[in-house]
Amino acid sequence: MLPCAERVVASISRRLFRSYLSVSSRRRCNITAFMPEAAGFDGVSDRSTLQDFSVSNSEKFWAAAARHRLSWIRTFDAVRDCDLSRGKIKWFEGGKLNVSVNCLDRHVHTCPDKVALIWERDEPGSEVKVTYRELLDMTCRLGNLLRRRGVKRGDCVTIYMPPCPMAVASMLACARIGAAHNVVFAGFSAEALSERIRDAQSSTVITVNQGVRGGKLVELKKTVDEAVQSCPTVQQVFVATRTENPVLMAARDVALDEEMLKEDVVCEPEAMDSEDVLFLLYTSGSTGKPKGLVHTQAGYLLYAALTHRYVFSYQDGDVFGCVADIGWITGHSYTVYGPLANGGTTVLFESTPIYPDPGRYWEMVQRLKINQFYGAPTAIRLLLKYGDQWVRKYDRSTLKTLGSVGEPINTEAWEWYHTVVGDGRCPVVDTWWQTETGGICISPKPSDPDAEIIPGMAMRPFFGIKPVLMDTEGNVQSSSDTSGALCIAQPWPGMARTIHNNHQRFIETYCQPHPGYFFTGDGAYCSKEGYYQITGRLDDVINVSGHRIGTAEIEDVVNQCPVVAESAVIGYAHDIKGEGVFAFAVLKQGVDTQYGDVSQQLKDTVSKKIAKYASPDHIQFVKRLPKTRSGKIMRRVLRKIVEGDLEGLGDLSTLDDPTAVQEIIQGNSELC
Ligand code: WT7
Numbered sequence: 001m002l003p004c005a006e007r008v009v010a011s012i013s014r015r016l017f018r019s020y021l022s023v024s025s026r027r028r029c030n031i032t033a034f035m036p037e038a039a040g041f042d043g044v045s046d047r048s049t050l051q052d053f054s055v056s057n058s059e060k061f062w063a064a065a066a067r068h069r070l071s072w073i074r075t076f077d078a079v080r081d082c083d084l085s086r087g088k089i090k091w092f093e094g095g096k097l098n099v100s101v102n103c104l105d106r107h108v109h110t111c112p113d114k115v116a117l118i119w120e121r122d123e124p125g126s127e128v129k130v131t132y133r134e135l136l137d138m139t140c141r142l143g144n145l146l147r148r149r150g151v152k153r154g155d156c157v158t159i160y161m162p163p164c165p166m167a168v169a170s171m172l173a174c175a176r177i178g179a180a181h182n183v184v185f186a187g188f189s190a191e192a193l194s195e196r197i198r199d200a201q202s203s204t205v206i207t208v209n210q211g212v213r214g215g216k217l218v219e220l221k222k223t224v225d226e227a228v229q230s231c232p233t234v235q236q237v238f239v240a241t242r243t244e245n246p247v248l249m250a251a252r253d254v255a256l257d258e259e260m261l262k263e264d265v266v267c268e269p270e271a272m273d274s275e276d277v278l279f280l281l282y283t284s285g286s287t288g289k290p291k292g293l294v295h296t297q298a299g300y301l302l303y304a305a306l307t308h309r310y311v312f313s314y315q316d317g318d319v320f321g322c323v324a325d326i327g328w329i330t331g332h333s334y335t336v337y338g339p340l341a342n343g344g345t346t347v348l349f350e351s352t353p354i355y356p357d358p359g360r361y362w363e364m365v366q367r368l369k370i371n372q373f374y375g376a377p378t379a380i381r382l383l384l385k386y387g388d389q390w391v392r393k394y395d396r397s398t399l400k401t402l403g404s405v406g407e408p409i410n411t412e413a414w415e416w417y418h419t420v421v422g423d424g425r426c427p428v429v430d431t432w433w434q435t436e437t438g439g440i441c442i443s444p445k446p447s448d449p450d451a452e453i454i455p456g457m458a459m460r461p462f463f464g465i466k467p468v469l470m471d472t473e474g475n476v477q478s479s480s481d482t483s484g485a486l487c488i489a490q491p492w493p494g495m496a497r498t499i500h501n502n503h504q505r506f507i508e509t510y511c512q513p514h515p516g517y518f519f520t521g522d523g524a525y526c527s528k529e530g531y532y533q534i535t536g537r538l539d540d541v542i543n544v545s546g547h548r549i550g551t552a553e554i555e556d557v558v559n560q561c562p563v564v565a566e567s568a569v570i571g572y573a574h575d576i577k578g579e580g581v582f583a584f585a586v587l588k589q590g591v592d593t594q595y596g597d598v599s600q601q602l603k604d605t606v607s608k609k610i611a612k613y614a615s616p617d618h619i620q621f622v623k624r625l626p627k628t629r630s631g632k633i634m635r636r637v638l639r640k641i642v643e644g645d646l647e648g649l650g651d652l653s654t655l656d657d658p659t660a661v662q663e664i665i666q667g668n669s670e671l672c
Contacts, residue, residue, distance in 0.1 A: 030046070031044060031045060031046060031047070031050060034047065034050075034446075035050065035310075036068060037064035037065055037067070037068040037069075038050055038053075038064075040060075040064055041053050041057070041060065041061070041064070046448075047446060047447060047448055048447075050463070051460075051461075051463060054463035054464045055461075055463075055464060055465070055466045055490070058080075058464050058490060058492075059079040059080060061463065061464055062079060062080070062091070062302070062464060062492075062493055063076075063079045065302060065306055066079075066092055066095075066298065066302050066493075069302055069305050069306060069341070070097060070102055070298060070301065070302055070305075070341075071097065071101060071102050071106050072095055072096065072097050073096040073097055073098065073271045074094070074095060074096040074097075074271070075094075075095055076092035076093060076094045076095030076274060076298070077093060077094030077095075078090075078092075078093045078094060079091065079092065080092075080491065080493075081093060082491040084490075084491060084511055084515075084516055084517060084518060085511060085515045085516050086507070086511070087498065087503060087506050087507040087510070087511045089491050089495060089497050090274075090275050090497075091274060091275070091296075091298060091299035091491075091493045092274035092275075092298045092299060092493070093273075093274060093275060094274075095273070095274040095298055096271040096272060096273060096274070097271070097272060097274070097297060097298055098175065098176065098269035098270060098271065098272055099172075099175040099272070099278060099297055099301050099337070100139055100143075100172040100173070100175040100176040100269060101176075101269050102301060102341055103172060103175075103301075103336075103337065103340035103341050104116075104132060104135060104136040104139060104172065104340070105136060105269075106343075107132045107340075107343040108132045108133055108136050110343075111132065111343070112131065112132055112133035113131050113132075113133065114131060114132050114343070114345070115129045115130065115131055115132075115345045116130055116131060116132045116134075116135045116340060116344075116345065116346070117129070117130040117135060117165050117168060117345075117346060117347075117348055118130075118319065118345065118346070118347045118348070118368055119163075119164055119165050119348045119350070120347050120348060120349045120350060120351065120364055120368065121212070121350050121351070122212040122213055122214065122215065122350045122351045122355065123212075124351075124356060124360065124363060124364070125367070127367070127368065128165070130165045132343075135165065135168070135169060135172070136265075137265040138165065138166070138169040138260070139169045139172040139173050139176060139267070140173075140176070140263075140264070140265050140266055140267035141260040141261070141263040141264070141265060141267070142169050142170060142173035142256075142260055142263075143173040143176040143177045143267040144263040144264055144267045145173075145238075145256075145259050145260055145262075145263050146173055146174070146177055146179065146204070147177050147267075148263070149204070149236060149254070150203075150235075151174075151177065151179050151203075151204055152177075152178075152179070153177065153178030153179065153270055153272075154178065154179070154180075154276075154277075155179045155180070155202075155203065155204070156179065156180040156181070156182050156200045156201060156202050156277075156280060157170070157174050157179050157180070157181050157182065157202060157204045157205070157206060158181075158182045158183075158184060158193075158196065158197045158200060158202040158204070158205045158206070159171065159181055159182065159183045159184070159205075159206045159207075160183075160184050160186055160188075160193055160205060160206070160207045160220060160223070160224055160227075161183075161186060161206065161207055161208050161211075161220070161240070161326075162186045162208070162211045162212075162213065162218075162220075162242075162325070162326075162350055163325060163326045163331065163335065163348040163349060163350050164208070164240075164242065164348060164350065165348065166208070166240045166256070167183070167206075167326055167348075168326070168336055168340075168348065170206045171183065171279070171326075171332075171336060172336075172340075173267075174279075175272075175278060175297075176267055176269050176270065177267070177269075177270055178270035178272055178276065180277040180278060180279050180280055181278075181279045181280075182196060182197075182200040182202060182279065182280045182281070182282070182292070183279070183281065183326055183327050183331075183332070184196050184197075184282070184327060185325055185327025185328060185611070186211055186218070186220055186325070186327060187325075187327070187611050187612065187613070188327075188610070188611045189223070189607070189608050189609055189610060189611055190223045190224075190226035190227040191227070191608070191609045191610075192290075192609070192610050192611060193223065193224070193227040194226075194227035194228070194229075194230050194231055195289065195290070196282050196290070196292070197227060197228065197231045197233070197234060198230070198231050198233070199282075199289070199292055199500065199501070200280055200292060200500065201233050202231075202233060202234065203233050203234060203235045203236070204234070204235065204236050204237075204238070205224055205228065205234055205236075205237045205238070206237075206238045206240070206256065207220050207221055207224045207237060207238070207239055207240070208220055208221070208239065208240045208241065208242040209221050209239055209240070209241050209242060209243060209245065209246075209247040210242055210243045210245055210247065211242060212242060212243060212350070213350065213351065213352060213355075214351065214352045214354075214355040215355060215356065217243065217245070221237075221239055221247045221248075222247070224237055225248075225250070228252075234252070235252060236252050236253075236254055237250075237252055237253045237254065238253075238254045238256040238259075239253055239254065239255060239256055240256040240257060241255075241256075241257055272297050273297070274296065274297055274298035274299065275296045275297070275298075275497070276296060276297055277294055277295070277296055277297075278295050278296055278297045278300055278301070279294075279295055279332065280292040280293065280294055280295075280500050281293050281295070281328075281329055281332065281435055283329075283434075283435040283436075283548055284541060284548050284549050284550040284553055285505075285509060285539075285541065285550055286521075286539035286540040286541050286550050286551075286552065287540070287550065287552050288505075288550075288552070289553075290550075290553070291499045291500075291502065291505060291509075292499060292500030292501070293435050293436055293496040293498075293499060293500075294496055294497050294498045294499065294500050295438055295494075295496055295497070296497055298493070299438075299492075299493030299494060299495075300337070300438050300439075300493070300494055301337055301341055302493050302494070303438050303439040303492065303493045303494025304332075304333040304334070304337040304338035304341060304438065304439050304494065305337070305338050305341035305342050306439075306463065307333070307338065307439040307440040307462060307494075308320075308333070308334055308338025308339055308341075308342055308344075308439075309338075309342055310445065310446040310462070310463070311403070311429055311431060311440050311443045311445050311446065311462065312372045312374070312401045312403060312429065312445075313372075313400065313401055313445065313446075313449075314339075314342060314344060314371075314372060315371075316343065316344075317345075318344065318345070318371035318372060318400070319345045319346075319347065319368055319369055319370050319371050319372075319398075320334070320339045320344050320345065320346045320347065320370075320371065320372050320374075321346075321347040321349070321364070321365065321368065321370035321371075321372065321373045321374065322334040322335045322339075322346065322347065322349075322374040322375075322403075323347075323349040323353075323361065323373075323374065323375045323376075323379070324374070324375075324376070324405070324406075326348070328435075328547075329433075329434070329435040329438070330374075330405055330406065333438065333439050334374055335347075335348060338439070347364075347368060347370065349364075353375075353379040353382060353383055354382070354383075354386075357390070358382075358383055358386035358390040359390040359391070359393055359394060361373070361375070361379075361383070362390065362391050362393070362394040362396060362421070363393075363394050365394065365396050365398065365399060366394040366395045366396065366398075369398045370398060370399065371398055371399065371400050371401075372399075372400060372401045372402075372403065373399060373401075373402050373403065373421075374402075374403035374404075374405060375403070375404065375405070376404070376405060376406045376407065376545065376546040377404055377406070377407050377408065377409040377410070377413050377546065377578065378406075378407065378545040378546050378576060378577055378578055380404070380409070380413045380416065380417050380421075381410070381413050381575065381576050381578075382576050384412070384413060384416045385576075388420050391420050391421055392420070396421065396422070396423065399421075399422060399425075399426050400426055401426055401427055401429060401445075402417055402418070402421060402422050402426050402427070402428045402429070403428075403429045403430075403431055404417065404428060404429070404430045404431065405430075405431050405433075405546070406543070406546030406547075407543045407545075407546045407578045407579075408456065408534060408535075408536065408578070409430050409455075409456055410456065411455045411456050414428060414430070414455040414456050415455060418455070427444065427445065427449075427453055428444075428453065428455075429443050429444050429445055429453075430443065430444065430456065430457065430458050430459070431443040431458065432458035432522075432532070432534050434520060434521075434522075435496070435548075436495065436496045436510065436520070437488075437492075437494060437495055437496075437520075438493075438494030438495055438496060439462075439494040440462055441461065441462055441465045441467070441488065441492075442458040442459065442460065442461055442462065442465070442467065442532050442534075443458055443459065443460065443462065444457075444458070444459040444460060445460075446462075446463070447459075447460055454531060456533065457527075457531050457532065457533045458532050458533065458534055459531045459532060460530075460531065460532070461532070464490075464492045464493075465488060465492055466488060466489040466490050467486060467487070467488055467489070467524070467526075467532060468486075468487050468488070468489045468517065469482060469483065469484030469485065469486060469487070469524060469526055470484045470485040470487055470514055470517075471484050474513075474514055477526075480526045480527060480528045480529070480530055481526070481527060481528040482525070482526060483523060483524065483525040483526075483535060484523070484524065485513075485514070485519065485520075485522075485523060485524075485538055486520045486522045486523060486524040486532075486534070487514050487517035487518060487519050487520065488517065488518040488520065489516075489517055491518070495518065509521075521537055521538055521539050521541065522534055522535070522536065522537055522538065523535040523536055523537075523538050540552060540635070542570075542571030542579045542581065543571070543578055543579050544571070544574075544577050544578065544579050544580065544581060544613050544614065545576075545577045545578065545613055546578065547611075547613050547614075549581075549610070549613070549614045551568075551569040551570060551571070551635070552569075553610065553614070554569045554581060554583065554606055554610065554614055554616070555567050555568065555569050555583075557605060557606050557609045557610060558583055558585060558602055558605070558606065558616075560605075560609075561601070561602055561605055562588075563587050563588055563591045563598060563601075564585050564586070564587060564588065564602070565586045565587060565588045566585075566586050566625065567583055567584060567585040567586065567625075568583070568584045568625050568633045568635055568638055569581060569582070569583045569584075569616070570582050570584075570635050570638050570639050570642065571639075572639070572642045572643065573643070574617070580617040580618075581614065581615065581616040581617055581618075582616060582617065582618050582619075582620070582638075582642050583602070583616040583618070583619045583620070584619075584620050584621075584622050584625060584638060584664070585602065585619055585620070585621055585622070586621075586622055586623065586624060586625060587621055598621075599619045599621075602616070602619055603615045603616055603619070618671065620664070620667055620668060620671050621667075622660075622663060622664050622667060623660070623663055624657065624660045624663070625638075625660065626638065626655055626657075626660045626661050626664065627655070627656050627657075627660075628654045628655065628656060629654060629655075629656045631656075634654075634655065636650065637649055637650070637652070637655075637661060638664070641661075641664055641665055641668050642668065646665065649661070
């Protein structure tokens, strides 16, 4: 028997312990309702401890998520095996799974008639709904057709299609039979397409006869015909039908819809290794040709699924409306893979924000009862100029979360999105990420529903993400309220594994600048509260309407014009597009710059060789470019001149010929 005083203490401590238990199990219950796999995480009681846990116990976190969120054919042996300094990134090795089974079959077992896709066709009010059962059937028929036509595990199929169910089925059919896909944005020119087909060594291309966008027909099959002329690897082109108009079919062309009908609706899925390639996606770098970033199976799918659910607070039954084209990573992760892995309903938007009028998005939100809307700041800025009436006309009460992606969102656009589009009710999540990151890395959520969101700030890292800022000497900034080069300190499952056929370039671009860290190429500011704001690219990549393009790529094309001796391209602030393209060109001797059509000719050439969005808004002809004595073009000086900041030209002492700058200033004031 304990002495009296000790008994009292024991009984108090038991009571305290009991009440502690009940608080802790209550908290745990909340956190497991939020994320069931957190049940096994020691010391995790709320979202902020969950965030800490996901970073400091990253392996445990991702292993639990992978077991809980994915269906495996064989479970994995190791969670991760990474060495960022050597560009070695492997997740869930030993595991086998099939991405299409994860996106389709498992939902067909539980809810076959649930709508998987809502295809919002260009013609408003003509949407087509596709259930999980139907999408699985399409995918299997297409998978069987590809197999019968010789496409094998490990091959790479290029897809040149606008957003439509057949494009999604094509991606998933590749995944089903173990082929990688390479979706090329259907706005890219024949030359850009051909370069990507060649680099990916595709022998099969899938396209549609014609596209329809903003009420206009787009000759996609013709573009493919032109592109494959210089692609000796291409043996067959599958052509789906989007319009009634017949197109010329050559011997290598296969009528997709007809052939698919001959196939069975059962297609045995390949058991893929976690680290087999799921897809390549080309994006621009600061130098050289576009690079084919490689994403693999399990890690990518897991990251797309988890971010889709938590960043947007996606609930079962919600209709998710991501209006990005499937040709970009946003379309891959948040139109296709994330929502389908989560068994969601996802919208495929084929049109433009202003067709047939600037109310298109919001009329669609009303008609399709969209719950999460995810779009680009450039469209928001454009619509803002048309006025509130186009928004207010339609019922937007289904909206719960608004997302922004691809470029910085300025405060005015953010406020308008929040107050007018979202009626001040819906959180606006500004999401920062890249083709390289596979999914969202910094965004205001997941955090407690009432945690603050500051306009124009991407705010907080996602689970498992540890951002760091580097100073100019390459040291990690230890305090907050600083700016620096944005790096990520530890690997996460969604990150790209390599650049197709060029691992060395992968290492040089992302791993070597800050050894041991993943370097993003962006600058960022971290507030004293620890909130992040992206300040823009640190390299010669510019962002036009949320589309990424290397200035060197545009210069390459301009320089190829017979009249041009050399050129320099820069980005400048543009009201709607975020950044516009400004080109300076030195013409060869004897070419008359007075002809306006030289300028038009250069613009057309860039549209034709790359894509319309890359075409310069302005071209200034100059006698010479400002160069250092070692021959480097001083783009910094050109940017300042275009900004009109002549005071800020900076140190010109390394200039080879200072009169070049005066001439350009003079010419620029005449041009603008
Ligand atoms: C680059 C990545 C993110 C998928 C679509 C674009 C810029 C992206 C934001 C944002 C400010 C952003 C960055 C990044 N960017 N999101 N929320 N705020 N800038 O993917 O074509 O690979 O381009 O877009 O500069 O590096 P991407």
